[in-house]
Structure formats: structure tokens, C-alpha cells
Amino acid sequence: MMIEKIVIIGGGQASISCASQLRSLSFNGEICMVCEENYYPYQRPPLSKKFLTGHFHEERLLLKKIDYYKTNNIQVLLSKKATKIDRDNKKVHLQSGEKIDYTKLVIAIGSKAKKAPLSDSDNYSNAFYLRNLHDARILKNQLHTGKKILIIGGGYLGLEVASICSSFGMHTTVVEGAERILKRVAGEPTAAYFREIFSIRGVKIIENDFVKKINNIESEVTNVELASGRLIDVDALLVATGGYPEVDLAKDAQLQIENGIKVNERLETSDPSIYAAGDCASFNHKGRCLRLESVGNAIDQGQTVALNIAGNRTNFNAKPWFWTEQFDQKLQIAGICDGFTDIIERKVKDKVSFWYYKEEILLAVDSFNDPYSYMIGKRLIEEKKSPKKEILRDINFDIKDALSLK
Template sequence: MAHFVVVGAGQAGASLVAKLRSEGFDGEITLIGAEPVPPYQRPPLSKAYLLGEMEESRLYLRPANWYEDNRVALRTGTRVTGIDRAARTLELEAGETLGYDALALTTGAHPRTLPASIGGALDGVYCMRDLADADTMAPEFAEGARLLVIGGGYIGLEAAAVAAKKGLSVTLVEMAPRILQRVAAEATSDFFRALHRDHGVDIREGVGLDHLTGTERVTGAVLTDGASVEVDFVIVGVGIAPAGILAESAGLAMDNGIATDAHGRTSDPHIWAAGDCASFPYKGHRIRLESVGNAIDMAETVAQNMMGGKVDYEAKPWFWSDQYDCKLQIGGLNMGYDAVHTRRGEGAGVSHWYYLGDQLLAVDAMNDPRSYMIGKRLIEMGKSPAPEVITDPDTNMKALLKG
């Protein structure tokens, strides 16, 4: 009986094993995770969970008994230290060896941290990536506490929003000229800058961290413009990197993560990869997507191909972020855009539409779910209405899907 092993018990790993069973795979399945808990949702960690609005049990992707009922051997708190590709075995931290017929790596990503030389090892300096991170920093969120957020991407902005809602004094620094510069147009940056400042967040752009101060615990920060900030704790949100050490040490091809083909297969025919750790072909490029949607969709495609399918992974990128009472929804990828057009939605809703020439690439929708849904559908269908049609408030947006 074939034995499929999945290393990485996050969204991708959980989706992959579920798809294997739903597609009729009847062999053995082992799902291995380094954390001591079952697979869970990560997005609420920096939002509802940190706010105290969601209990830990509600984070879990499936009830604990699902794994036993579906004959999935879930091994939590277990680290894989090596892959012997020739023998098709895994080396586990405790010295155990585990064989496989096919292996899937869904190891995710890890947060980039601050160097110890500038204070990154001080107590009170946190990253937000997993449940343990959220639990460890939760007591810091006391009303009146002074928080410094380093990084103006979505993770940093979401953490700042939670802190501001809890009554903390929040300073956010972004070394780029504007927040969200790597991922969004200037208009979207302007929207979220205004939103955070309306909630009392001190946003400083074009300013980085020089070093943190304190003996054992952080007490302050010196910024690159010479300013000093007194702080009670720090959250570092400067991006994530694919968790590819296991794959790289096994000699698999790497390219911005674990390189896979269109089927999710790595350079080893018996090893697959999916989720944040994996890069794949996309419209003539090689990309890696950090999103729940990609983790689910790519993992399910890989599951089918592990069973002998020949299904190309066709990514349909979508993302979201919750900050205060604003829901940002993003459809498509804005790579290479040369123009952005704004449409006013219902109420305070607004959307920004990214074009390359006359091709629609992506849409950012703030409290405008209709524009998001229609924009995402248009992109997936390969339709590109003229910008003046999109921005015309009298346009029947739904009709564009039929045109």
C-alpha cells in the first residue's frame, strides 16, 4: 500500500491530505507538523484572535477527530531534519526514520527577523507568524502601552490596527517612501495611510530602524533620521521568506522557494511542493504566492497529480486584509502595471483598477465587495473593459461579465 507523506501542517498541508482522501486515495497518509497543535488558520492571528474575538479552537481547520476518522496520521510537534531521496526516507528530529512513496513539502514560510546586532534579540521584540507568537505577545496589548511596528506591509498594518483599537499608542515606521509600496499602488497606500492616521497611528515613511535600545528588554528605538522613540514592545513585520532549508539541503532545485513545474512537482519526481514555500510557472514568469487561496488551490492540484493526474496549476490570485472596519479585497496580480484607475462604489467603498496598456491586471477594493467580485471574474475570464467604462459611475458592472 502506497504511503504519502506531507511535511508541513498548515493550510496547504491540511488541504492536500483532505483532497487526497476526497479524490479516493486509499493508501497511508502521514501529515507532519512542527507545531504542537493541529492545522489552523493563520490570518485571524493578527486580527480577530489577537483582539480576543476568536478562541483557539475556532482557528482549527478541522475537528481533531477528522484526521483519525479519515485515516490521516497527524504527527504534531515533530520536526523533519533531513530527506534521503535515494532511499525515499525522512529523518526525524528524535532519530526516527520514516519511509515514503511520494512526499509533499508544504513547509510554508518564516518571518524575517531583526539582526541581534541592532537589538533583534531583546525581550519584547516579536514577529507575527504562528499561534505561539500571538499567544506570547497578547499580554503586551494593554491600553496605553507604546508599540513600535517596523514595516508598513499588510502584517504590520494589521498589527497596528489591532493595537490602536485596543487603545495602545502606536508608531509605525516604513523605510520605503510609502507604506504598501511593494504590493499596492500609491492610491491604495494613500487610503490606508489616512485610515490609520484617523485612528491615531503615527506613520513615518521613508524612515527605517537604526537600532533598538535596552539592556535585556527593549525600551526604545533610534530611527534612521535620528529620532528616538520610547517603546514598551516592538512588532517586526518586514516580510517572510520561503521555508526551503529542508528542500535545499536535500538538493532540490530552488528558485525563490522550492521550484516546481506546472504540476507542482519538484526536481525530484517523487517530491512535490505547494503553498508559500513553492514557486511555479505563471504567464511566462516564475512566481511564489503568499496567500490562503494559493495554499488551498495549489495543494489540491498537487494532491490530484500525486495520484497520477496531469493537472496544470492555474493560479487565480486573490488576497484580503482586515483593518479597523475596512475590508480590503484584491483580485489578480498587479505585476508591471502602468496605470491605475479609481471607481467609487456604494457608500464609502472605492476600488483601484490596475492596467498594463489596455489589459486589466488586478483590482484593490476597499469596502466594495461588488467591484472585487466582478473585477476578479473579469480577470479570470480574460476580459479587460476600457478604463473609462470602469470609472463611469453609471456602468452596469455586472453586465460587463456578459459583454
């Protein structure tokens, strides 16, 4: 009988989730992970949070201890970039010239940073990105009291770094091109809540304005001109304008692409022997091709791919959740608020949550330092239960009881 060989391209969250789930399912074929980076799979979320402040050391970033791979017979090829998928011969080509056979292939190559507006800021010595451990090590060395930093992009990543820079005593400015921060990922009340916190801490947030020109002396950015005419002096610049799915490998292999590598409900690409998972994969969600850049999604998709490879036909069921930490606030989000028509604010003592409805249907909950509301909201959404809005407005009502309502 032919031995199965699963090759997973990428060494991130979705990749390790798939490999470890396969071994938990007693899958006894070969597993090989091809990792472009020179690190065993590690967590990215701390890179924009406690790793930067020095409260989370590098060894804690690892998703599995290094001996796990040997013990579980998972081959890990570090510093190896996949450059081509030869579907006819079922081989992955590496930059090193090696070719690896597969019986099933998993593409879990994540996303890449959008480049700085207007310029190739890669050439500037004081302009930075934050996508991986290498970037985080460099950025960490830039955090010094009194320095001026401009962060381009008011999404979660930009705001997380802004909160850390501010707590280091840096003069911190965030510029956001859309009419408000967090436009793509959260509703206005959540944005307003953060805006207020940042303003109290002295972080300048400029919305509805964008970078027109980056001025430099030799390789160093000195100031940035905005479309409104504002001129911002900088010692450092962070570009945090979001990510693109990594699709080039799949595109070259003529796999279907639509807002990412398109997968069906079992996370198979347009070639049934190739799966995709994590940031790079787009799946059908309520009639549109959705892609989620979150740890929860990468874990769930990696596990679903493993179940399908192991022969347990399983459909992917998206259960979106996310968290972010800014100053002393931990925001937890369940669901997706897209298309909401109403927002209910629930404030119980110092805990605040926003509940997003589309007509009478609960879509999402954003909760600040309130894990209880998050947990109940997540369950309600997953169980497709929508409590009446007036119930949520009543702060004497224990939302747990909404779970048992018909």
C-alpha cells in the same frame, strides 16, 4: 501491489488542503503529516486580526476538527520536525531520530519571519514576531491601553496589528524602510487610502526611514533610533518585515531552488516524486519565478498536488486573491498589480475600488468594503476579460455587465 504512502512535511494550510483533497478523491493509500508545531492544522489569518482582539477563540482556529483525521485515516505527527530528505532511499528523517518511508513526498513548510534589522532581537523580552499561534498568544498579552508599540514593517501584517493596537488605545507607530507602506503588495492609491485612515485614528506612519539602532536596558528595548535621527520610545516592538520561504530541507536534498522551492506546472520539484506547495513553493508566472504567501494559493496548490498524486494530471492555474482587515475596512484583492500602467478609481457611495491595468489589460482589483467589485473583478481577471477603462469610470455602469462584453 505496493501501497502508496504520501508523507506531507508541514501541518499548515497547504498540507491539510492536500490531505483532505486526496481523501475526497477516494485515494486509499497512507497519508502521514509531519508537523513541527504542537497543534493540528489551524488558520493563520485570524492571528493578526480577531484572535488578537479576543473575538476569535482558539478552538475556532482549527481547519478541521480533531476527529476528522482519525475518521479519514490521516496520521498526524505533532511536534515532529523533519530534518532531512533522503531521496535515494525515499525516507524523511525526523529530529526525534525516526525515519519515515514515502512513495511520494509533499513539502509544505511555509515561510519564516525575517529577523529584526541590525540585531538578534530574539533576546529582547519585549520584541515580538507574529508567524504562528505561539507568537500570537504572547503578543496578545502585550496589548494594553497607554502602552507604546513600534511596529517595524508597513506591510499587511504590520498594518493589521497596528490597527488593533490603536483600537486598544496604544500609542502606535509604524516604521517602513521603503518609500511607502504596502510597496511590495499594492499600488500607491491603496497605500494612500490606508495612510489616511491610520492618520485619522492617530497611528503614526513613518515611511522611507529605517531602524538604525535598538537601545536596551538589560533584555528590554527602551527606544529605537531611526536613520533620520528620530528616537522612538517603546514598551513593545513588533518585527513585521516579511518572510522568507522555508527552503533549507529542499536545498540540502539538492532540489532546485529559485525564490523558493522551484516547481513545474504540476507542482513537482526537480525530483518528480517530490512536490512542493504553499508559501515555500515558487512557480513560473509570466516568465518569472513567483511565490505567493496567501491562503488562496496554499489551498489551490495543495489541491493541485493531490490531483496529480491521485493520477489526474493537472496543471496549476494561479488565481491570486487576498484579503486584509484594518480598522473598519476589509480590503479584498484579486490578481497581481505588478507592471501596471494605469489605475482607475471607482467610487460608488462609500465603496471604493482601484482597477489596475497594463495598457488595455486588466491585471488586478483592490476593493474596500466592496465585495461586489471584488467578485466581478476576480471573474473578469480569471476569464481574461478587460473592460474598457471609460466604462469603469462611469459609476452608473453596473460592472456585472462587463462580464458579458466581448
